Amino acid sequence: ETGVTQSPTHLIKTRGQQVTLRCSSQSGHNTVSWYQQALGQGPQFIFQYYREEENGRGNFPPRFSGLQFPNYSSELNVNALELDDSALYLCASRLGTGMSYEQYFGPGTRLTVT
Amino acid sequence: GENVEQHPSTLSVQEGDSAVIKCTYSDSASNYFPWYKQELGKRPQLIIDIRSNVGEKKDQRIAVTLNKTAKHFSLHITETQPEDSAVYFCAASRSNDYKLSFGAGTTVTVRA
Numbered sequence: 001e002t003g004v005t006q007s008p009t010h011l012i013k014t015r016g017q018q019v020t021l022r023c024s025s026q027s028g029h030n031t032v033s034w035y036q037q038a039l040g041q042g043p044q045f046i047f048q049y050y051r052e053e054e055n056g057r058g059n060f061p062p063r064f065s066g067l068q069f070p071n072y073s074s075e076l077n078v079n080a081l082e083l084d085d086s087a088l089y090l091c092a093s094r095l096g097t098g099m100s101y102e103q104y105f106g107p108g109t110r111l112t113v114t
Numbered sequence: 115g116e117n118v119e120q121h122p123s124t125l126s127v128q129e130g131d132s133a134v135i136k137c138t139y140s141d142s143a144s145n146y147f148p149w150y151k152q153e154l155g156k157r158p159q160l161i162i163d164i165r166s167n168v169g170e171k172k173d174q175r176i177a178v179t180l181n182k183t184a185k186h187f188s189l190h191i192t193e194t195q196p197e198d199s200a201v202y203f204c205a206a207s208r209s210n211d212y213k214l215s216f217g218a219g220t221t222v223t224v225r226a
Contacts (some may be wrong), residue, residue: 004157019140033213042120042203042216056211059115090157094212101146101165101207103214105157 003027004093004106012112013081021076021109023091032074032107033103036065037088039053048073078111116141119204120217127194128225135220137204138186144206147180147187148214153200161202162189194224 003026013019025032031050035043045058049068065076072093078085088110092103117140127133139147147162164171164178164187171178175194180187191198201221205214 026146031212036216040219042205042218043119043214045215048211050215056213058213088153101209101212102160102163103212104160105150105203107157 002106004029004091006089006106006109008082008109009107010110010112012114015081015083015113017081018077018079019081019111021078021089021091021111023074023076023093023106025072025091026104028095029093029104030072031093032068032072033092033094034074035092035105036060036075036085037090037108039087043090046076047102052094059095081113083113086111116144116154116206116208116215118204118214118215118217120204120220121221123218123224126225129194129196133189133191133193133194133198133222133224134225135189135204135222136186137188137206137217138184139206139215140185141206141208141215142185143208144215145209146207146212147178148205148207149176149178149189150203150204150205150216151200153218158203191222192197194222196224196226198222200223 032047034046037043048056068074088108145166150158177190
């Protein structure tokens, strides 16, 4: 196991609602990325946080937002949920130095929007 | 942005045979290429990676090759075993942003 944890495991929401997903990074890792994995597809990059600042974003609308806390845990918030937001949401942590490229994934949160 | 294409989408091999998965990428600035294995209902697991300063890397039954000129890289699994059955994803990133761009995945089935 990687030491990256996520909560909750599963979540069912209604279209238009808001959701918060949580991630606890591997010890010592100060960089976290969030990915959306639709069924049968590869993960798609949402955004990345380094030392509590967003420092990279993929092609996702502003209703996808995040936070990283001083202990390097993080949150993904999605407002105004749409049916297409149904997916597995993965966070990945990395040691934020120039010598470390490896990203380690958490088990994911399965979000279903009805 | 980076576009990673992965082939084949499905691969069925007899136990003991080899499996090869190929990926191409579009961004010539990409210099890090990891491979992830994802079993049903589980997290993607990093199994091997390669940086652009080497052409090949091997770890027991798994090897990855990289051709920067052609912008393609491949995963080779030798002496396949039933526990190798999973979905495999290739990915690419630049060292200055670390954003991983994934391929669509290859479902590998090892027949006993």
